[in-house]
Amino acid sequence: MTPINRTIREQVTDQIRDDIVSGKFPAGQALRESELAERFGVSRGPVRDAFLQLSQEGFLAYQANRGVTVCNPPDSEDHEFIVSLRQQIECHVIKRGLDKINEADWKQLEKALAELESACQTEAVVKVAKADMKFHEEILAACGGTDFLPLWKKLCSQMLLGYSRLENYAEIHAEHVSILEALKSGRTNAVTTAIIANIQ
Amino acid sequence: MTPINRTIREQVTDQIRDDIVSGKFPAGQALRESELAERFGVSRGPVRDAFLQLSQEGFLAYQANRGVTVCNPPDSEDHEFIVSLRQQIECHVIKRGLDKINEADWKQLEKALAELESACQTEAVVKVAKADMKFHEEILAACGGTDFLPLWKKLCSQMLLGYSRLENYAEIHAEHVSILEALKSGRTNAVTTAIIANIQ
């Protein structure tokens, strides 16, 4: 299912995104195509592609002929609003597709939850954040909400730029156990409640 | 203010986007890098960049090593939901920044409204759609909501994929006159009412 040979562009994009989320590249910092190309041992092409994509995702700000800089995280008022939008999207997709989830999907969700649990045990911020997102993404995919994925990812990006909610790893895991249980119950209201409690 | 010399990438991106919105490239159609590069008389590089960006914007679906295809418009239930999200974003930004609008901004808004009016008179679908978006974009910019622009644009893209609300051009213009009047009144509630009535 998961392709092993990903393109260089994808690898570079993921690496840069991780470095931004983990704070290795602080907000406002300018990134140079040649510098990163040399660091990754590739040409400027894929790095350029990555810059373009990450600009669209909301991690980088792009200026013609002047390159990219790392974006600032949203202020608390905007953050709250972004959280609300993300909650609405997940709830909308689940409402429409809860009963479409099949056997293979449930297996995927169990697996994603297990990976989130082990990520929480390592207590590595970026790992937890990625596993967290992956779990939610699997839910959206299982409910047939792939059309909303790009939009949803952009909201997640904005949240990740100012990620600070990673005190209690045990709680994060517990919240997702609740979500999966609610999904299995088939009651839409229970799911939306669990989702809203989790996304903050 | 508006740069005259845009990059080839930007020109190509805009042209392809227009062709999708106008229905020249129907949903599901595959686009080839070389074919469009030849048509525009440029190399594959900028076309490739455009494909990447339009995929992020939600107009094209991208598959590694297999190129891009034009996306399907959202069904009516999803469309309604997307409309709601766009309304919320515009209202949120306006609520936060209504009193930040300065003299130069008002000038810009008047100008954008005038351009929308002349676009409506030509009755050219794509022209009206672009002028319509431009007016709303100016409002967001004037209210200091540029951070939400990429997100907002993606929602607009989804709406444009299934654009069908262009019967009565006179009404479209009138609605935007109402929006500008509401903005000038300074009453947030009046603006949100006008915005919600317009975005459908």
Add this chain to the structure above:
DNA sequence: TGATTGCATATTGTTAACAATTTGCAATTA
């Protein structure tokens, strides 16, 4: 002095050649 011009440097934008991957079809085999 203070503003402006012109150049050198750094950086991004574009191109065209080459590499890797996918796809369809024909030949082969059970």
Add this chain to the structure above:
DNA sequence: TAATTGCAAATTGTTAACAATATGCAATCA
């Protein structure tokens, strides 16, 4: 026949050279 293998063509992925643009600084001139 039906499935499979192995090409050949088409297409995307990557690279490196070259072009265009922006930036900072020094020289120039009012």
